[in-house]
Amino acid sequence: MLMFPKGxxxxxTVLSDFLYGAISLFSIMMVxxxxxxxxxxxxxxxxxxxNIKATKLVDTLIEKAIFFGEDEENHTDxxxxxxxxxxxxxxxxxxxxxxxxxxxxNISGISSEGLKQMYLNLDLVKYxxxxxxxxxxxxxxxxIQELAIMGMQEHIDKILPYADDDNDVVRIEAQxxxxxxxxxxxxxxxxxxxxPITDWQQIxxxxxLTYLPEINNFSGIENWxxxxxxxxxxxxxRIARNYHLFHLHDHILACLxxxxxKVRIEAIHSLREVYTEDTADVLKNIxxxxxxxxxxxxxxxxxxxxxxxxxxxxxxxxxxxxxxxKLALLRAIASISKNALxxxxxxxxxxxxxxxxMIEQIKGENV
Amino acid sequence: MxxxxxxxxxxxxxxxxxxxxxxxxxxxFIGIFSIExxxxxxxxxxxxxxxxxxxxxxxxxxxILAPAYNEGANIVENVRSLLSMHYHNLELIVINDGSKDDxxxxxxxxYDLYKVVFFYNEQIATxxxxxxxxxxxxxxxxxxxxxxxxxxxxxxxxVGVNIARSDYxxxxxxxxxxxxxxxxxLVKPFMExxxxxxxxxxxxxxxxxxxxxxxxxxxxxxxxxxxxPRIQTLEYIRAFLLGRxxxxxxxxxxxxxxxxxxxxxxxVINSGGYNHNTVGEDMELVVRMRRYxxxxxxxxxxxxxxxxxxxxxxxxxxxxxxxxxxxxxxxxIETLRMHKxxxxxxxxxxxxxxxxxxxxxxxxxxxxxxxxxxxSFLLFSLIGxxxxxxxxxxxxxxxxxxxxxxxxxxxxxxxxxNQYNSNKDxxxxxxxxxxxxxxxxxxxxxxxxxxxxxILRKKNSWGEMTRQGFNTTKKT
Numbered sequence: 001m002l003m004f005p006k007g008x009x010x011x012x013t014v015l016s017d018f019l020y021g022a023i024s025l026f027s028i029m030m031v032x033x034x035x036x037x038x039x040x041x042x043x044x045x046x047x048x049x050x051n052i053k054a055t056k057l058v059d060t061l062i063e064k065a066i067f068f069g070e071d072e073e074n075h076t077d078x079x080x081x082x083x084x085x086x087x088x089x090x091x092x093x094x095x096x097x098x099x100x101x102x103x104x105x106n107i108s109g110i111s112s113e114g115l116k117q118m119y120l121n122l123d124l125v126k127y128x129x130x131x132x133x134x135x136x137x138x139x140x141x142x143x144i145q146e147l148a149i150m151g152m153q154e155h156i157d158k159i160l161p162y163a164d165d166d167n168d169v170v171r172i173e174a175q176x177x178x179x180x181x182x183x184x185x186x187x188x189x190x191x192x193x194x195x196p197i198t199d200w201q202q203i204x205x206x207x208x209l210t211y212l213p214e215i216n217n218f219s220g221i222e223n224w225x226x227x228x229x230x231x232x233x234x235x236x237x238r239i240a241r242n243y244h245l246f247h248l249h250d251h252i253l254a255c256l257x258x259x260x261x262k263v264r265i266e267a268i269h270s271l272r273e274v275y276t277e278d279t280a281d282v283l284k285n286i287x288x289x290x291x292x293x294x295x296x297x298x299x300x301x302x303x304x305x306x307x308x309x310x311x312x313x314x315x316x317x318x319x320x321x322x323x324x325x326k327l328a329l330l331r332a333i334a335s336i337s338k339n340a341l342x343x344x345x346x347x348x349x350x351x352x353x354x355x356x357x358m359i360e361q362i363k364g365e366n367v
Numbered sequence: 368m369x370x371x372x373x374x375x376x377x378x379x380x381x382x383x384x385x386x387x388x389x390x391x392x393x394x395x396f397i398g399i400f401s402i403e404x405x406x407x408x409x410x411x412x413x414x415x416x417x418x419x420x421x422x423x424x425x426x427x428x429x430x431i432l433a434p435a436y437n438e439g440a441n442i443v444e445n446v447r448s449l450l451s452m453h454y455h456n457l458e459l460i461v462i463n464d465g466s467k468d469d470x471x472x473x474x475x476x477x478y479d480l481y482k483v484v485f486f487y488n489e490q491i492a493t494x495x496x497x498x499x500x501x502x503x504x505x506x507x508x509x510x511x512x513x514x515x516x517x518x519x520x521x522x523x524x525x526v527g528v529n530i531a532r533s534d535y536x537x538x539x540x541x542x543x544x545x546x547x548x549x550x551x552x553l554v555k556p557f558m559e560x561x562x563x564x565x566x567x568x569x570x571x572x573x574x575x576x577x578x579x580x581x582x583x584x585x586x587x588x589x590x591x592x593x594x595x596p597r598i599q600t601l602e603y604i605r606a607f608l609l610g611r612x613x614x615x616x617x618x619x620x621x622x623x624x625x626x627x628x629x630x631x632x633x634x635v636i637n638s639g640g641y642n643h644n645t646v647g648e649d650m651e652l653v654v655r656m657r658r659y660x661x662x663x664x665x666x667x668x669x670x671x672x673x674x675x676x677x678x679x680x681x682x683x684x685x686x687x688x689x690x691x692x693x694x695x696x697x698x699x700i701e702t703l704r705m706h707k708x709x710x711x712x713x714x715x716x717x718x719x720x721x722x723x724x725x726x727x728x729x730x731x732x733x734x735x736x737x738x739x740x741x742x743s744f745l746l747f748s749l750i751g752x753x754x755x756x757x758x759x760x761x762x763x764x765x766x767x768x769x770x771x772x773x774x775x776x777x778x779x780x781x782x783x784x785n786q787y788n789s790n791k792d793x794x795x796x797x798x799x800x801x802x803x804x805x806x807x808x809x810x811x812x813x814x815x816x817x818x819x820x821x822i823l824r825k826k827n828s829w830g831e832m833t834r835q836g837f838n839t840t841k842k843t
Contacts, residue, residue, distance in 0.1 A: 019760035026767040033774050034797065037781050041790050105416075138410035145414055169411050200558040203425045231561075238425070293633075323488045360484035 047091065054092055057083055058099045065114040066107060080121070087122055097124060101149050112151075119150050132158050141173040148177030156181050163189040172201045179208040184215050190224050196231040202238060209239070218245060225251040230260040237263075241270040249274050256286050261294070268297040275305040284313050296328050303332035311340045318355075327358050334362045376752065379743070386736055387761075390729055391768055398775055400613035405673050408612075409783055412674075417551045420558075421453040427534055427557065428456040429550060429629075432527030433541040434520050435461055439468035443477040445541050448583025450510060454550040459510050460527045461541065465494075465517025474512050479503045491525040491640035494518035499530075520625070521641035521648035528640050531632060538649075540626045540679065544575055544585050549676035553629045556670040566634045566656050568670040569623030571607040573786070574600040575678035585678055590792045595688060598799045598807045599681040605776040608673060608783070615671035619722040621657070621702075623669065625649030627677035634659065645705070646827060647698015654706050661715045675784055689814040696818025697827070699731050734815035766804060773800035 061083055086092035104115050119125065128150070131143025144159050159181070162174035175197075178186035187205070190197075197205075209215065224236035225248070233255060240248040252274055255267035271279050283298050283305075290298065299317075302310055314329050314336075334341040345359050420426050431449060435442055442461075449459050463471050474480060485499035493515070500512040515526055524538055535557055537550060546552075549570065556568045576596035579587035591597045614620045625648065638659040641648045653669060660667040682688040703726060710727065712719040747753045777796050780786065787793065821827075 016757050016760040019757075019764045023760065023763045023767045026764075026771045030767070030771045030774050033771075033778050037774075037778050037793060038790050041781060041785075041788065041793060044785075045788065138413070142414050196561040198559045198561060199425075199427075200420075200555060203423050203558070204419060206425060207419055207423065323486070327486060327488070354486055357484065357486040361486045364483050364485075 051095055054086065054095055055099065057086075058096045061118065062099060062103050062115065065118040066103070066111040069110065069114040069117075084122055087124065087127075093124070093127060096122070097146065100124070101146060104149050116151055125150070125152060125155070128152070129155060129158060137167040137170050141167075141169045144170070144173040144177050148173075148180040151181065153181050160189075164193050164195065168195070168198075171195060172198075172204070175201065176204050176208060179205055180211075183212045184209065184218070188220060190227070190232050190235065191220070193229060193232065196229065197235055198231070202231075202235050205235070206238060206242060209242075215243070218243070221245070221248065222251060225255065230258075230263050233258065233260075233263050234266045237266050237270040241273040244273060246274055246276070249276055249279070253279070253282055256282065261291070264290075265294055265297055268294060268301050272301045272304045279305045280307065280310050284310065287317075292322055292325065296325055299325065299328040299332050303328075303335045306332060306336050308337055308340070311337060315340075315344070323354060323358075326354070327361075330355075330358050330362055331365075376747075383736070383740060384761075386728075387765060390733070391765075393725065393729060394768070394772055397609055397613040398772065400616045401609040401779065404612045404616035405608065405779065405783055408673055412552075415555075417453075417548050417555075420551045420555065421548070422455060424455060426454070426456055426554065428458065428532065429454060429535050429537055429554060430458045430460055430527070430531030430533040430632075431537045431539060431550070432524055432531065433459065433461045433539050434464050434523035434527070435466065435470055435541045436464045436517070436520075436523075437466045437468045437470065438541055439466065439470040439473055441542060442470050443473050444583050446474065446478070446510070448544065449539075449541075450507065451547070451583075452545065452550050453547045454554075456533075457509050457550070458531065458533060460513060460530055461510070462513045462515060462523040462527050464515060464519070464523040471512070471514050475500065478507050478510060478512075480512055485530075488529055490529050490636050493522050493525045493529065496526065519643050521643035521645075524648070525640040525643075528632060528635055534632055535629055536632050536635065537627075537629045538625065539677070542680070543572075543626050544578075544580055544583060544678040545627070546585065546674075546676050546678075549627070552672055552674050552676060553627075556672070557629070557631070560668075563666040563668045564631065564634075564660070565670050566631045566660060566667045567623050567653055568629045568672065569611065569620070570627050570672045570676035571611075571674060572603060572624050572626050573675045573678050574603055574681045576681055576683060578678060580678075588786045590787050590795055591681070593683050594799075595683050595685070595807070596681040597795065598803055599688075601773060601776070601796050601799050601803065602807075603681075604780050605773060608779045609772075609776050611671050612673055614722070615669070617717065617721070618668050619717050619725075620669040620671055621654055621718075621722050621726055622650040623653050623671075624677075626679050630656070642705070644827075645698055645701040646694045647702050650698055651702040651705060654702055657718050658706060658709065658715065661718055673783065675786060685810060689810070689817070692811050692814035693818040693821060696731075696734070696815040697822050699726065700819070700822050703727055703731055734812045735819065737812050738816050769804060770800055773797075773803070 057079065061079055064079070083096065087096065100115060100119055104112060104119075107115065125147070128143050128146045131139050132147065132155075134140050134143065140162070144162065147155050147159065156178065159174050159177050162170050163178060165171040165174060175189055175193075178189055180186075218239065221236055221239060224232045227233055227236075236248075237252055237255065239245070240252060249271075252267050252270050255263050255270075258264050258267070268283070271283065280302055283302060287295055287298050299314070302314065306314070311333060314333050318326060318329050320326060320329075330341070330344075333344065341359065341362070344355075431452075433446075433449060438445065446459070446461055461474070463474070479502050480500040481503060482498045483501050485496075487496050487499075495516045497514040497516065500514070502508065502510055511530065513526055513530060515523065527538075528536060535554065537553060539545070553568050553570055557565050559565075573588075574591055574596055575585070576591040576593060577589045578585055579589065591600055611620060611622075628649070630652075634656050635652070638652075638655045640652075642651045642655070645651050657667070657669065682691055703723070706723070709715045709719040709723045711724060715723070744753065744758070774797065777793060777800070781788075781793065787796065
């Protein structure tokens with residue numbers, strides 16, 4: 001016998017006992033899960049019905065704060081006390097917070113100040129600070145986000161230590177919050193940040209910068225170009241590009257020789273916005289040693305920054321193998337000089353595949 | 368009974384028990400891993416402001432590729448729905464794969480299209496292109512319509528890949544209904560990549576039968592009224608919320624549904640694009656992309672999003688369902704066969720040592736083992752060799768575990784996205800789980816066996832997928 005030393009029947013009997021035990025366990029687990037699920041849904045649906053009332057309450061309070069303002073002594077009204085009474089309940093607190101934060105995100109100016117005061121009067125900041133101290137990363141991150149949205153500058157010291165936190169969500173929320181609360185000055189965390197700043201985070205930070213009043217002083221940005229963290233260099237270039245910081249042109253040019261390809265391609269893209277009369281020559285110089293993807297990016301940049309002097313270079317490379325590069329070269333030629341494209345069209349080579357189709361397509365694009 | 372017979376039956380029993388034990392262990396681990404991955408995702412994205420991506424000009428450009436074959440009845444509406452997606456840098460490429468109906472004419476009329484001269488950069492070999500169309504109307508500047516000779520879905524998608532101008536492509540079924548923020552959510556993982564390159568992202572597919580659809584948009588989620596779609600709802604919850612999430616945690620995903628997935632175009636092209644020699648082109652592409660990255664020792668990840676992003680119509684008749692499952696089986700076998708070099712090959716890491724063997728043993732072999740098991744049981748019971756108490760306990764175990772797994776999947780749904788949020792719906796889903804082993808699963812196994820037979824007979828047709836159409840509401 002392979003399995004059971006005491007014989008097949010005995011073996012099956014022993015195993016059957018074990019199987020019946022397992023069936024009982026699975027059945028109990030199943031019943032417990034079903035009961036939990038049904039009770040959970042029932043409670044949740046009941047809670048949702050209650051939420052409608054509570055939402056009306058907080059919406060009225062928000063409207064009042066927005067239209068009539070809120071001051072520190074404005075504690076006498078019944079509506080406010082109704083809300084205040086519900087705040088210790090985590091469920092209602094969450095509901096109120098969502099409504100207030102959502103309103104705050106869409107409103108600025110004096111109305112926004114009214115909301116902030118209402119938030120303080122309801123003592124919601126106390127709970128947000130508790131969340132920041134929480135050991136769970138998602139609660140901590142949510143607390144940080146809340147303080148930032150509500151403009152709690154006075155609690156910035158609670159957020160600063162998390163700017164280079166191990167947890168990516170906490171780190172991202174902390175960095176965004178610091179910029180929200182301190183403006184451009186808040187970007188100083190870039191001096192010390194060790195983790196890469198993802199594209200997602202860079203978009204968030206760039207958006208925060210657009211909300212700030214005009215930035216006149218981009219101090220410290222030069223240092224970021226020398227950062228050992230490649231993503232900081234990329235971010236510095238994005239700021240330079242978005243704000244047309246022409247004084248950083250040479251720093252961007254230097255990035256064309258960076259060892260990290262992500263930095264190099266960002267530099268090529270950035271030079272479309274921040275360029276001088278020398279830019280095209282530098283791009284042409286690095287063209288040969290770059291990868292195909294970067295070569296295409298270089299040609300696209302030359303389409304913007306190039307002049308008639310660059311036509312020969314572009315024409316010379318039309319003999320390349322790659323069709324995508326060929327198309328980019330023709331687009332650049334067409335963009336710089338219509339005459340050059342016409343001359344190309346008339347030349348013998350233009351009737352060869354694929355030039356005729358490419359030229360026709362480009363002519364169509366420019367209509 | 369003579370000794371060799373006892374030995375044979377013992378061996379047979381042992382193999383089946385071992386298989387069942389491994390399968391149940393696998394499902395247990397899938398359940399455990401999925402909890403952590405889903406929890407992490409929900410916590411991480413619970414307070415994410417996706418509006419930021421929708422309005423940002425810094426986001427990468429995305430090319431949506433929508434192949435269409437004989438979709439004339441709904442194509443205009445479907446394209447309109449896709450054009451209204453929340454995303455700034457978007458290009459929508461609809462590929463008319465040689466439709467025999469009036470799809471193209473309808474599109475030309477509805478979107479004021481004209482034929483443009485277009486250089487077709489054939490990076491992946493495809494069937495011939497008949498024309499490229501763009502709209503005179505600037506509102507539709509994001510729209511490109513390609514008319515081509517019929518070559519199948521894989522060929523149509525390859526045309527889209529060749530034409531797409533973006534670094535990332537999103538492949539969808541044109542008749543699917545997408546959530547408005549589906550693209551935003553699908554693209555986010557690409558923007559969060561640091562040390563590992565994200566080569567593909569998949570989203571959850573949900574069943575749209577009985578749901579309210581208006582103007583190509585999902586208005587109200589409803590549990591399907593019909594039996595088959597309802598059971599498939601449960602099946603999809605199990606597959607996506609448990610299975611895919613668990614594999615995503617391990618970075619071992621082999622499949623991103625062809626109905627909705629995003630890909631890094633450069634890796635798609637470098638690995639040769641969609642393969643039109645298989646009916647499982649969606650799985651085959653993901654496996655090949657992974658293999659490409661593994662062979663180059665480049666760190667990568669295939670990401671998965673548990674949000675319900677894409678709603679599709681499930682087969683409501685056994686005939687259509689059978690065709691679908693037959694095709695899925697053939698697709699799996701073809702893919703596994705094409706990449707058999709990875710089977711328990713350490714060079715491919717987790718892909719070769721875990722993902723591939725799992726698919727081989729528990730996706731490809733499972734229906735075969737069940738089928739053999741069923742007929743062996745019939746045979747042994749006829750010749751009086753069944754130990755009935757043992758059989759009942761074993762069947763009870765498998766049945767109760769299967770039911771527990773389904774209950775757990777429904778619980779995960781209730782605790783996360785809670786699309787079917789009344790106790791009545793939950794009980795209906797649980798009742799479907801109770802009936803599934805008797806009324807649905809045997810048919811699915813039989814369809815898979817027919818797929819295995821078709822593979823042996825070298826049959827490689829797609830199988831027509833007739834759809835009933837959504838429960839649409841006219842705009843007032």
